[in-house]
Amino acid sequence: MKQKRYFLSEADLPKQWYNIQADMIHKPMPLLNPVTKQPMKAEDLYPIFAKELCHQELNQTDRWIEIPEKVREMYTYYRSTPLVRATGLEKALDTPAHIYFKNESVSPVGSHKLNSALAQAYYCKMEGVTNVTTETGAGQWGTALSYAASLFGLEAAVYQVKISYEQKPYRRSMMQVFGAQVTPSPSMSTRAGKDILTVNPNYQGSLGTAISEAVELARMTPGCKYTLGSVMSHVSLHQTVIGLEAEKQMEMAEEYPDIVIACFGGGSNFGGISFPFMRHNILEGKKTKFIAAEPASCPKLTRGKFEYDFGDESGYTPLLPMFTLGHKFAPANIHAGGLRYHGAGVIVSQLLKDGYMEGVDIPQTESFGAGCLFAKAEGIIPAPESCHAIAATIREALKCKESGESKTILFNLSGHGLVDMSAYDQYLAGNITDFTLSDEDIRKSLGEADSPNQ
Amino acid sequence: MKQKRYFLSEADLPKQWYNIQADMIHKPMPLLNPVTKQPMKAEDLYPIFAKELCHQELNQTDRWIEIPEKVREMYTYYRSTPLVRATGLEKALDTPAHIYFKNESVSPVGSHKLNSALAQAYYCKMEGVTNVTTETGAGQWGTALSYAASLFGLEAAVYQVKISYEQKPYRRSMMQVFGAQVTPSPSMSTRAGKDILTVNPNYQGSLGTAISEAVELARMTPGCKYTLGSVMSHVSLHQTVIGLEAEKQMEMAEEYPDIVIACFGGGSNFGGISFPFMRHNILEGKKTKFIAAEPASCPKLTRGKFEYDFGDESGYTPLLPMFTLGHKFAPANIHAGGLRYHGAGVIVSQLLKDGYMEGVDIPQTESFGAGCLFAKAEGIIPAPESCHAIAATIREALKCKESGESKTILFNLSGHGLVDMSAYDQYLAGNITDFTLSDEDIRKSLGEADSPNQ
Numbered sequence: 001m002k003q004k005r006y007f008l009s010e011a012d013l014p015k016q017w018y019n020i021q022a023d024m025i026h027k028p029m030p031l032l033n034p035v036t037k038q039p040m041k042a043e044d045l046y047p048i049f050a051k052e053l054c055h056q057e058l059n060q061t062d063r064w065i066e067i068p069e070k071v072r073e074m075y076t077y078y079r080s081t082p083l084v085r086a087t088g089l090e091k092a093l094d095t096p097a098h099i100y101f102k103n104e105s106v107s108p109v110g111s112h113k114l115n116s117a118l119a120q121a122y123y124c125k126m127e128g129v130t131n132v133t134t135e136t137g138a139g140q141w142g143t144a145l146s147y148a149a150s151l152f153g154l155e156a157a158v159y160q161v162k163i164s165y166e167q168k169p170y171r172r173s174m175m176q177v178f179g180a181q182v183t184p185s186p187s188m189s190t191r192a193g194k195d196i197l198t199v200n201p202n203y204q205g206s207l208g209t210a211i212s213e214a215v216e217l218a219r220m221t222p223g224c225k226y227t228l229g230s231v232m233s234h235v236s237l238h239q240t241v242i243g244l245e246a247e248k249q250m251e252m253a254e255e256y257p258d259i260v261i262a263c264f265g266g267g268s269n270f271g272g273i274s275f276p277f278m279r280h281n282i283l284e285g286k287k288t289k290f291i292a293a294e295p296a297s298c299p300k301l302t303r304g305k306f307e308y309d310f311g312d313e314s315g316y317t318p319l320l321p322m323f324t325l326g327h328k329f330a331p332a333n334i335h336a337g338g339l340r341y342h343g344a345g346v347i348v349s350q351l352l353k354d355g356y357m358e359g360v361d362i363p364q365t366e367s368f369g370a371g372c373l374f375a376k377a378e379g380i381i382p383a384p385e386s387c388h389a390i391a392a393t394i395r396e397a398l399k400c401k402e403s404g405e406s407k408t409i410l411f412n413l414s415g416h417g418l419v420d421m422s423a424y425d426q427y428l429a430g431n432i433t434d435f436t437l438s439d440e441d442i443r444k445s446l447g448e449a450d451s452p453n454q
Numbered sequence: 455m456k457q458k459r460y461f462l463s464e465a466d467l468p469k470q471w472y473n474i475q476a477d478m479i480h481k482p483m484p485l486l487n488p489v490t491k492q493p494m495k496a497e498d499l500y501p502i503f504a505k506e507l508c509h510q511e512l513n514q515t516d517r518w519i520e521i522p523e524k525v526r527e528m529y530t531y532y533r534s535t536p537l538v539r540a541t542g543l544e545k546a547l548d549t550p551a552h553i554y555f556k557n558e559s560v561s562p563v564g565s566h567k568l569n570s571a572l573a574q575a576y577y578c579k580m581e582g583v584t585n586v587t588t589e590t591g592a593g594q595w596g597t598a599l600s601y602a603a604s605l606f607g608l609e610a611a612v613y614q615v616k617i618s619y620e621q622k623p624y625r626r627s628m629m630q631v632f633g634a635q636v637t638p639s640p641s642m643s644t645r646a647g648k649d650i651l652t653v654n655p656n657y658q659g660s661l662g663t664a665i666s667e668a669v670e671l672a673r674m675t676p677g678c679k680y681t682l683g684s685v686m687s688h689v690s691l692h693q694t695v696i697g698l699e700a701e702k703q704m705e706m707a708e709e710y711p712d713i714v715i716a717c718f719g720g721g722s723n724f725g726g727i728s729f730p731f732m733r734h735n736i737l738e739g740k741k742t743k744f745i746a747a748e749p750a751s752c753p754k755l756t757r758g759k760f761e762y763d764f765g766d767e768s769g770y771t772p773l774l775p776m777f778t779l780g781h782k783f784a785p786a787n788i789h790a791g792g793l794r795y796h797g798a799g800v801i802v803s804q805l806l807k808d809g810y811m812e813g814v815d816i817p818q819t820e821s822f823g824a825g826c827l828f829a830k831a832e833g834i835i836p837a838p839e840s841c842h843a844i845a846a847t848i849r850e851a852l853k854c855k856e857s858g859e860s861k862t863i864l865f866n867l868s869g870h871g872l873v874d875m876s877a878y879d880q881y882l883a884g885n886i887t888d889f890t891l892s893d894e895d896i897r898k899s900l901g902e903a904d905s906p907n908q
Contacts, residue, residue, distance in 0.1 A: 004530040007461050076458040077542075077833060088531075088605070106560055108833030110872065150830045151542070170624075173875035176882055177829050375631050376604045379531060379562030418564065418872045421627035428630055 002087055006249040008080035014244040015067055017237045019056075020275040020347060022063040023282050026354055028233070028346040029321035031058075032308060040318050048218055048226045049234075050123040056234040065237060067119075068126075074118045074151060078107045079241065083249035088377035095397040096406035098255060101413045102246045102273060105380060109174070111415030112269050113144035113229050116238035120227040121148035131224040133157045133217045135185065135210030137164055138337030139171025140383070140415060141229030146180035157224075159185040159213045162205035164337065170419040185210040192216050192314075207341070208313025208327075215316060230266030230338075231311060231320075231345045239272025242412060247276050250410065257288055257410040259396055263388040264292035264301060264359065265338045267345035273412040278356055290357035292348070293392035295339050295367070297332040297435035300325045301352060301359025305446055309343055322349040326445040332435035334364050335423035336384040362391045363434040368427040370394050371417065383415035384423050456541055460703040462534035467526065468698040470518040471691045473510075474729040474801060477736050480808055481514050482687070482800040483775035486762060494772050502672055502680045503688075504577040510688040519691060521573075522580075528572045528605060532561045533695065537703035542831035544851070551854035552709060552862045553847060556700045556727060558869060559834060563628070565869030566723050567598035567683050570692035574681040575602035585678035587611045587671045589639065589664030591618050592791030593625025594837070594869060595683030600634035611678075613639040613667045616659035618791065624873040639664040646670050646768075661795070662767025662781075669770060684720030684792075685765060685774075685799045693726025696866060701730050704864065711742055711864040713850055717842040718746035718755060718813065719792045721799035727866040732810055744811035746802070747846035749793050749821070751786040751889035754779045755806060755813025759900055763797055776803040780899040786889035788818050789877035790838040814849075816842045817888040822881040824848050825871065837869035838877050 021027060030039035045054035056065060067075070086099040104112035124132050132154050136142025142158040149156035158180050165172055165184040175182045185205045186193035192212040196203055203209075211228075218226035229235065250256060260277050262270040270292045280286040294301050300323045309324040311317035324343040331340040344352070351357050371387035373394070374380070382390060389411045400407050417424065426432055475481060484493035499508035510519060521529075540553040558566035578586050586608050590596025596612040603610035612634050619626055619638040629636050639659045640647035646666040650657055657663075665682075672680035683689065704710055714731050716724035724746045734740040748755050754777045763778040765771035778797040785794040798806070805811050825841035827848070828834070836844060843865045854861050871878065880886050 003464055004527075005464070010457055010459070073458075114833075147830075147833050151833070169879065170872070170875040173879045173882070174835060174872075177826055177835055177875075177878050179830055372631055376601075376633055379568075379601050379605070381628060381631055418624070418628075419875070421624040421631075421873070424631050425623065425627045428627070 002085060003253070004087065005082040005084050006252045007082055008245055008248055010076050012248060013072065013075060013079055014241050015072065016064040017067055018240040018244060018276050018279065019059060019063055019065050019237055020279060021060040021233065023279050024350065025282070026350055027060050028350045031346070032319040034310070034315065034319050048215060050120065050127055050129065050225050052123040053120060053234045056237055057232055068122055071119050071122050075241065078114070080245045080249070081106050083246055083253065085253065086378055089374055092373060092377040093394065093397050093401065095401040096404060097397040097400035098406060098408045099393060099397060100250070100253065100408070100410045102242055102410065103380070103413050104242060105383070105413055105416035109143045109147050110418065111140045111144065111383065112239060112242060112272060112412070113141045114148065115241050115272065116229065116235045116268065117144035117148035118151070119238040121145070121152045121154055124225050124227070125152040125154060129154065129223055129225045131155045131157065131221060132227050133159070133214045133224060134227045134229070135159045135207060135214045137161050137207050137340070139164060139168055139175065140338055142182070143171055143174045143178070144229070145227055146175040146178035149180065150178045156180040157217060158182045159187065159210040161185055161207060161210050168419065185213050187213065189213070190216045206313060211312045212314050212316055230268040231341070231343070233345060233347050235268045236271035236275070236345060236347060239268045240275050242272040243274060243276030246273060246410060255408045258407040259289045259291060259409045261291045261293060261389050261392045261396070261409065261411040263339060263385045263414060264294045264344070265341050265385065267348040269412055269414040271345070271348055274357065278351070281356060291392050292357060292359045293362050293388040294359055295334055295336055295388060296361040296363045297334050297437065298325070298340055299361045299437065300342060300344055302361045303442055306349060306353055311343065320346050322346055323352060325442060329445040334435065335420065336367065336388060338385040339388065360392050362388045365432050365434055367391045368424070368432055372427070380413065381417045381424070382413060383417045384420055386414045389414070456539060457707070458541065459536040459538050460706045461536055462699055462702055464530050466702060467529060467533055468521065468695050469526065470520055472694040472698060472730050472733065473513060473517055473519050473691055474733060475514040475687065476517040477733050478804065479736070480804055482804045485800070486773040488764070488769065488773050502669060504574065504581055504583065504679050506577040507574060507688045510691055511686055522576055525573050525576050529695065532568070534699045534703070535560050537700055537707065539707065540832055543828055546827060546831040547848060547851050547855065549851040549855040550858060550860035551851040552860060553851060554704065554707065554862070554864045555867045556696055556864065557834070557867050558696060559837070559867055563597045563601050564872065565594045565598065565837065566693060566696060566726060566866070567595045568602065569695050569726070570683065570689045570722065571598035571602035572605070573692040575599070575606045575608055578679050578681070579606040579608060583608065583677055583679045585609045585611065585675060586681050587613070587668045587678055588681045588683070589613045589661060589668045591615050591661050591794070593618060593622055593629065594792055596636070597625055597628045597632070598683070599681055600629040600632035603634065604632045610634040611671060612636045613641065613664040615639055615661060615664050622873065639667050641667060644670045660767060665766045666768050666770055684722040685795070685797070687799060687801050689722045690725035690729070690799060690801060693722045694729050696726040697728060697730030700727060700864060709862045712861040713743045713745060713863045715745045715747060715843050715846045715850070715863065715865040717793060717839045717868060718748045718798070719795050719839065721802040723866055723868040725799070725802055728811065732805070735810060745846050746811060746813045747816050747842040748813055749788055749790055749842060750815040750817045751788050751891065752779070752794055753815045753891065754796060754798055756815045757896055760803060760807055765797065774800050776800055777806060779896060783899040788889065789874065790821065790842060792839040793842065814846050816845045819886050819888055821845045822878065822886055826881070834867065835871045835878070836867060837871045838874055840868045843868070
């Protein structure tokens with residue numbers, strides 16, 4: 001009987017995060033102050049983030065960053081996550097490929113998001129912060145931050161996009177069980193929210209607005225810091241525990257991946273599993289292929305443009321050098337809420353530019369079909385986001401079937417879909433549609449924005 | 455840093471289930487044919503269950519029953535489940551007790567139910583069965599059976615109590631993703647269902663009715679067998695993988711439990727974690743205390759009567775010697791749907807009678823309070839059923855705090871509550887009530903039934 005799952009002992013868990021910036025041939029370009037267009041220094045970010053996180057964000061020299069002991073202790077609550085040989089999926093596809101997945105869905109909050117939430121909450125606590133705030137859409141990140149805050153004795157205030165607050169009550173309840181204060185955004189609790197509600201009292205909210213509210217709360221409240229769940233380089237840094245564990249676990253399985261796949265929203269789960277393997281491509285010339293699976297309706301990697309753009313819709317953030325569809329891009333209302341983001345983090349953007357990775361776009365119906373096949377074969381119902389990684393994996397595995405090659409494929413199962421069952425309901429009822437974007441749509445979205453490059 | 459979680463390697467997973475019947479001083483009394491009052495033989499159960507399961511049901515001689523290799527392979531999909539030191543909970547309670555829990559919630563379907571579903575589906579497949587059927591209330595068991603059936607290529611038909619079908623759509627969707635046909639019960643697809651709907655077209659269903667429908671389907675359909683998720687002795691047998699693993703994992707932690715706790719519906723999760731430890735009480739005079747935590751609103755262990763009774767409301771099953779509140783007992787509509795059952799399995803009933811274990815009853819509000827405390831401390835939101843075990847654990851841990859004793863407590867976290875968040879919502883909103891039963895209520899329920907003992 002083939003071994004199915006691989007775990008690391010607590011003694012073998014990573015003691016450091018891997019900072020790929022130190023090894024990159026072309027370093028990411030600097031973040032720019034949107035007014036002065038000058039590069040941002042760590043100190044410029046202090047008003048928003050915990051200081052240590054500001055330094056991690058811009059660190060391009062230290063390859064290894066120590067994981068604080070307290071965070072390592074918290075990691076043992078659910079790590080190592082298992083590396084699993086997807087024998088059921090291999091059989092269902094009748095492929096000679098060896099398929100492995102790293103199962104981040106076993107985290108208490110159901111996704112990889114906790115890896116960074118614990119680190120961010122820790123650094124906030126260490127510098128005497130008492131309150132943390134953030135925005136959340138579907139709620140994966142908000143749930144992770146709420147639990148992390150509860151563990152470190154911090155108060156958490158989460159602005160949840162109003163339509164999700166109402167349509168995804170389970171995620172809201174989870175945050176509340178963990179003790180967080182959850183406010184539907186836009187709200188009357190901030191200037192940003194009030195301004196919008198005055199003009200449009202029935203506005204259903206957007207991630208952009210929720211970010212503005214959370215950032216405003218952090219700026220205006222002594223002892224309060226803002227946190228976020230993807231895009232920023234320090235978030236990807238924390239997520240490298242995934243790939244570092246997977247590297248050791250693949251060794252236990254006596255394999256090395258030919259292909260590494262993850263779904264792609266802002267890039268943190270992709271970076272988390274990829275970067276530790278990618279360093280061997282950069283440093284030792286290994287030839288592993290890295291595939292980021294994005295939704296066809298939000299194709300910043302495959303059809304976006306590399307340029308300086310804002311991280312949020314309203315233009316409050318620094319300017320980021322990234323692949324983007326334009327910060328005014330309004331993604332279609334697909335179920336994979338975590339992938340509905342207009343841009344890619346600065347590290348992955350540079351790596352894509354330099355050819356170390358590639359993007360692939362997945363239509364929504366293909367993603368749910370892949371998710372259902374995986375569920376029947378492996379028993380785990382994947383998050384709509386993770387379904388994109390599975391779909392890309394299936395494509396590669398079927399190529400192997402055609403060519404007869406038994407490549408080793410590793411993908412990241414970033415989360416489970418147990419609180420997204422209504423999306424599966426709609427898929428099974430035939431009510432899921434694909435959204436297509438014309439080149440004109442994209443040109444328009446990129447051009448329409450008051451482009452900071454002009 | 456204290457080690458938090460313990461896993462077994464696949465080589466160390468149990469190869470046999472433990473059949474406590476072989477070691478019991480007083481064997482369980484026989485199941486009786488309700489018409490002839492004669493003891494049932496395995497052959498008498500063939501029309502309903504797979505043959506091998508009928509023999510396991512009545513086996514009082516073989517201490518160890520081989521786990522088929524195919525089932526062991528399926529177990530490796532999620533087993534061993536972790537044994538976890540609940541350091542967060544210990545800290546929150548400030549108790550000198552050492553608290554451990556066996557985390558069955560990491561199973562793909564979110565509960566321990568899969569341990570028996572895989573075995574039952576396997577034996578059905580082996581004897582050429584093509585279809586399996588069952589009933590489900592809240593849906594934990596139905597989900598497990600649906601997934602197990604999908605793995606073994608069996609068609610599954612699940613009768614789900616109509617009110618749950620409508621109120622718990624997430625569980626229904628999960629079963630459908632796994633490919634099962636889910637029918638709200640009562641339905642027009644069976645005689646039993648038609649009879650009820652003719653008289654009462656708006657009847658919202660009950661577990662009793664759903665059992666009748668599933669049993670009827672199995673009896674009337676060639677190649678179809680009935681399966682069930684608790685109460686029967688063969689189900690508890692399969693669940694002993696939980697306790698057998700826990701025994702080895704407690705050894706890794708260099709501890710042995712003074713107290714073992716599980717919630718109690720029909721007895722399979724309680725038996726699963728308890729029996730392997732209880733054998734040391736029976737055979738070697740160990741003094742471990744075994745506590746079954748039942749809801750105060752359904753107190754068959756603490757306030758029921760030991761007598762022959764039917765396993766279902768309609769009186770279609772054999773007569774079972776058990777602690778019961780009467781088969782016509784209508785439990786209050788608490789959120790822990792899996793504990794709303796009038797009787798206890800025959801093995802646990804005999805063990806309770808003989809003083810090897812004790813029952814404790816937990817009010818609903820106390821259970822949710824315990825669940826929220828646990829969620830904040832350990833990050834896992836427990837199923838409403840499991841909250842009862844946690845509440846009993848907290849009671850014991852607080853006794854330790856008072857006495858200064860550092861007892862070792864082990865409880866079974868039978869499942870997670872991610873698809874039960876609406877119940878937590880109601881708790882946080884202050885809308886959860888306790889149900890009390892007067893002695894008169896219980897006397898009436900026991901007397902009212904057309905008692906098979908008279």
